[in-house]
Amino acid sequence: DADVTQTPRNRITKTGKRIMLECSQTKGHDRMYWYRQDPGLGLRLIYYSFDVKDINKGEISDGYSVSRQAQAKFSLSLESAIPNQTALYFCATSKPFSGRGTDTQYFGPGTRLTVL
Amino acid sequence: GQSLEQPSEVTAVEGAIVQINCTYQTSGFYGLSWYQQHDGGAPTFLSYNALDGLEETGRFSSFLSRSDSYGYLLLQELQMKDSASYFCAVRGARDDKIIFGKGTRLHILP
Numbered sequence: 001d002a003d004v005t006q007t008p009r010n011r012i013t014k015t016g017k018r019i020m021l022e023c024s025q026t027k028g029h030d031r032m033y034w035y036r037q038d039p040g041l042g043l044r045l046i047y048y049s050f051d052v053k054d055i056n057k058g059e060i061s062d063g064y065s066v067s068r069q070a071q072a073k074f075s076l077s078l079e080s081a082i083p084n085q086t087a088l089y090f091c092a093t094s095k096p097f098s099g100r101g102t103d104t105q106y107f108g109p110g111t112r113l114t115v116l
Numbered sequence: 117g118q119s120l121e122q123p124s125e126v127t128a129v130e131g132a133i134v135q136i137n138c139t140y141q142t143s144g145f146y147g148l149s150w151y152q153q154h155d156g157g158a159p160t161f162l163s164y165n166a167l168d169g170l171e172e173t174g175r176f177s178s179f180l181s182r183s184d185s186y187g188y189l190l191l192q193e194l195q196m197k198d199s200a201s202y203f204c205a206v207r208g209a210r211d212d213k214i215i216f217g218k219g220t221r222l223h224i225l226p
Binding site: 033035040041042043044045048050056058059090097100101102103104105106107108109110 | 124146147149151157158159160161164166203205207211212213214215216217218219
């Protein structure tokens with residue numbers, strides 16, 4: 001069974017629609033992240049959460065919002081989707097990192113979102 | 117701001133050795149990570165350097181030099197399955213934000 005799951009895996013929507021992407025994990029990690037990936041631009045951090053009450057903006061948070069419903073669930077919302085939000089979206093988890101050991105993120109399979 | 121620079125593409129021959137470089141402009145980070153991503157797949161963790169020097173994991177090694185703001189991933193005995201994109205990443209020590217490079221596409225010729 002996958003440790004980090006994302007739903008839906010593919011979504012096509014229209015400009016102006018509200019969209020929610022969901023992420024669930026069974027790894028027991030406190031930290032969760034949302035990234036978007038565009039060709040040639042790598043992975044860019046949208047939001048990250050260290051626990052249910054700690055949510056932080058990443059590099060490109062405008063136009064997005066998130067909700068951490070539980071330790072295992074972290075949702076990303078596009079309140080009013082626009083075509084330049086067409087991208088591949090990844091959720092990831094990690095253990096708390098204190099500067100010692102290995103800093104590893106575990107990624108979900110991704111959601112391909114197309115906004116027409 | 118923080119940025120990491122990688123070559124966009126690298127080509128090598130099966131069985132050979134290839135080095136993928138990552139130079140960065142950032143102050144105060146924990147260490148340098150490397151991830152592999154095959155087409156249509158999710159990134160997977162390869163290696164992490166907390167300290168300067170070389171870390172070896174099987175056919176893959178990674179190096180960090182903080183004084184030179186530079187790191188690299190070394191892949192030995194290349195196999196066709198190593199054809200993928202490779203990303204370096206850092207976690208800021210002040211804000212815990214994670215920044216990825218734009219990735220290097222590795223092409224392997226038979």
